[in-house]
Amino acid sequence: MTETGDQKGERKIVRQKLSDQVLDELRSMIHAGEFGPNDxxxxxxxxxxxFGVGRPAVREALQSLHTQGLITIKHGERSxxxxLSANAVLDHADEIARLLLHSAPKNFEHLKQARRMFERGIIREAAQMATADDIRDLRDFIEAQEQKLGNPDEFVEIDIRFHARIAEITxxxxxAAASGAMLRWLMEYQHSLVHWAGNxxxxxxxxxxxxxLIEAKDADAAVQEMQRHLDRSNVLYNS
Known part of the structure; x- marks a missing residue:
């Protein structure tokens, strides 16, 4: 049970649902390591x-854990x-992000601003940390992207992977997961505007x-070039 207060400062006891109690117990057991990944x-x-409860309480608790991304439920199998990983957590947030962007268009501008700030920090770290293998991978992505000229969907897909690879250098x-998620959400919000026709x-x-510039380890110039790149791309989103 939990307590709540009213306007007069009185505290009332609110009975917690059985399913919520089961949910709290299971979540605590997972966090404590009683049940580990893939168990x-x-x-x-x-x-x-x-827990001394009925099937509905158990099923509701399990469904809540599934919705939160903590467990996977498959028909005919135990949960x-x-x-958990950063990618798994942010992948799970995709639907909420879509709703957030579509419910308030101003959030789209906020997301673009957040990505610009994020990418500037990423490119600075990449310019300081990149290895020869990193540079080789990035150039391979550019070559692969060039092969997709005339195929907008695949061109954009490699564009996402190129930026994701820069984030991985950190x-x-x-x-890396946050950078990929933000770009994915931008692309999914207005996919028709990212075909980059003529660009x-x-x-x-x-x-x-x-x-x-990353290869030359010129962090300041790399940040400036990335800023120009993102600013030009934003014109496409606003068109």
């Missing part, structure tokens, strides 16, 4: 006996605990310049 949870019947999985060769030229 199966006990069967519904075992959970009913363990399994998910292996060796920070949270940064593909400019994009390739800018990508090559960015990689040259």
């Amino acid at each position: 199966y949870l006990p069967s519904e019947r075992d959970l009913m006996q363990r 399994r605990v998910n292996k 060796q920070n999985p949270i940064i 593909e060769t400019v994009t390739l030229k800018e990508h090559r310049k960015i990689v040259d």
Whole structure:
């Protein structure tokens, strides 16, 4: 049970739903490591006996865990605990992000601003940390992207992978996941505006310049070039 207050400062006892109590117990067990990544949870019947509740409370709690991304539910199998990662968490937020962007168009501008700030920090780190293998991978992406001229969907897909690879140079999985998620949300919000018609060769030229500056470890110039690249791209979103 939980307590709440009214306008007079009185505290009232609110009875917590059985399913919420089961949810809290299961979540605590997962956080404590009693059930680790890829472990199966006990069967519904075992959970009913363990917690002294009926099947509806157990099923509602399991569904909540599934919705939160903590477990996977498959028909005919016991629920399994998910292996959590930054990518998994942000992938799970995709639908909420879509709703947020479509419910308030101003949020789209906020997202573009956040990405510009984020990418400036990423490119600075990349210019300081990039190895020869990193540079080789980035140039391979540019070559692959050039092969997709005339195929807008695949051109944009490689564009996303190019920027994701730059984020990976930071060796920070949270940064890499957040960067990929923000770009994915931008693309999905107005997909018809990212076909880059007539701008593909400019994009390739800018990508090559960015990689040259990363290879030269010229962090300041790389940040400036990335800013120009993103500012030009934003014109497409606003058209």
